[in-house]
Amino acid sequence: MMTITDLRGQTLSPSQLLALVPRASLDVGVAIEAATSIVDAVREHGVQALLDQAERFDRVRPEAIRVERSAILRAVDELDPLVREALTESIARVTASSRAQVPGEQVTHPAPGASIVQRWQPVSRAGVYVPGGKAVYPSSVVMNVVPAQVAGVAQIALASPAQAEFGGSVHPAILGAAGLLGIDEVYAMGGAGAIAALAYGVESIGLAPVQVITGPGNNYVAAAKRLVQGRVGIDAEAGATEILVIADDSADATLVAVDLISQAEHDEQASAILVTDSADFASAVDAEVARLSPLTASADRVRAALTGPQSTLVVVDDLAAAASFSNAYGPEHLEIQTADDDAVLGLIDDAGAIFVGAHTPVSLGDYLAGSNHILPTGGQARYSSGLGAFTFLRPQQIVRYEAEPLAAVAERLVALSGAEMLPAHGEAVSARLRRP
Missing domain, CATH: 3.40.50.1980 (Nitrogenase molybdenum iron protein domain)
Known part of the structure; x- marks a missing residue:
């Protein structure tokens, strides 16, 4: 065979x-042209493009793109008890492993009176994508959302394709998983259009742009993530x-x-x-x-x-x-x-x-x-990792110097700034040393 x-x-x-x-045979590069037209349509026409794309790709025109909170709560109540138990257990296990991915704050002292703090700061807003085409993935809700929550992301928007079987809303199993995690910002939109909406925002439905987009999808989703990378961060082009x-x-x-x-x-x-x-x-x-x-x-x-x-x-x-x-x-x-x-x-x-x-x-x-099942595909594992709490964190350096350690490096700093033909850099230090 x-x-x-x-x-x-x-x-x-x-x-x-x-x-x-x-x-x-169909890779992300091949999907770029089609994804570009979809992304551009959402940037230019917003919710109208999303509705047209749902009708074209998902065979349904949703009454509303944003899912009501009441529908999310109802989906939680209607989860199959064994599925709910499995999701709850998955949440607990992924939470434990994600906590191990959050680095602690580190402080170094290059000299007395000088310090550099290395801290990991979460993005304030993330967009997560959950596929819903050939199969339904409530497990991907867990894999996307839990690391973001562990990292400390304050706002999480979830997108998943509209389902004709459920009147253009998101699949109830996905809504139920979102509800278990306390997510109430859910949008019935899929594919490359959803990625564009998360990246650029759609003001008419209250969707603000996000800083990071994560989640698996087909090659068109991966292509759209490539197109918006730079405006937002992405986990990987997971095809x-x-x-x-x-x-x-x-x-x-x-x-x-x-x-x-x-x-x-x-x-x-x-x-x-x-x-x-x-x-x-x-x-x-x-x-x-x-x-x-x-x-x-x-x-x-x-x-x-x-x-x-x-x-x-x-x-x-x-x-x-x-x-x-x-x-x-x-x-x-x-x-x-x-x-x-x-x-x-x-x-x-x-x-x-x-x-x-x-x-x-x-x-x-x-x-x-x-472990997390949102992982790099297409050979990207040779240079990138799967999704984790670190996906939503940015390392930042906080530098503090008092006058004495600044004076101790001044002569060498001025020499380097001169060698690079950037004398004003050195003057920014020298000016401080001349002040009482």
Whole structure:
């Protein structure tokens, strides 16, 4: 069912590996042109553009973009008890792990009477995006909102696509999760238009611009985030989901297969990759994928993802080569299922989140591990991280010098300012030394 890529007997450089890694045929760059027109429409026409886009993409024209607080409270009351229990537990676990991401204030003293305070200051207003197209993600409400709250963000606006099934409002499960977290600023708007509205604001519906936008989405959402970056901060251009599994023949082929399928059900553009040092194991996983994937509720979507150019079974000479391939790929989700997981883990540098051992599937991280499931895709894990409390924090330096430590560095400072042909810099110090 899946293609097999045989890299045995080849010694590949990092750049050659980077050229070989599979990617979806539709990437963020391809989506830029379409996203640009959507973003521009929202900037120019505001709520009218959002309503037109909902009608075009979500097949419904909402009566109102902003969701009433009463609807949010009602959604909380109507949550399935077990779903509510799961969300409450997820909130507690993500809160605990997010608290560990907030650095404490640090003070250094370069000299007596001189201090530099390093503090981490939250943004005052954040916008979070929760997808709602092919699936519904109340768990993403938790993953977006909790780190922002832990960081100390005072205002959080949540956007999610309008749902035709619910009269153009946001899906009740998403509203219920928002309500559990005390979020009452919720907007029924999706896709690139929602990102534009959060970045630029829509005055007629009381939506003020935000400083940071976070949350997963499709390639058009990722493209819109690229377009507004600079006006606002973003977490990452998180596009279609990815899973890469490093496994040897000690692993269970059925478990690897169900993990590949679990991520493939997100989207036809989802990427699912196995890297193994055993050709027999690759064949066994392929057979299990072929057997199990037709049994899922989203079998057509799974088949499209697993047979697309972004998914493959890779056979390499050894697990060191497997780790090198993974580092070049920079997966959103990396699973390690081998006879010596820690040895392989020691070779890994680049991954959004790493799931170690046969009893740690990616789906655990999606819901109740306590880790955050909003992670970089498309190779961005090679240089950026997943979402955390730190996403909403800015390091600031607070500098205090008294007269004596200023005088102690004055001669050298004036020399440097002269060397840079910026003498007024030095004069700003010298002028202070001449005063009583």
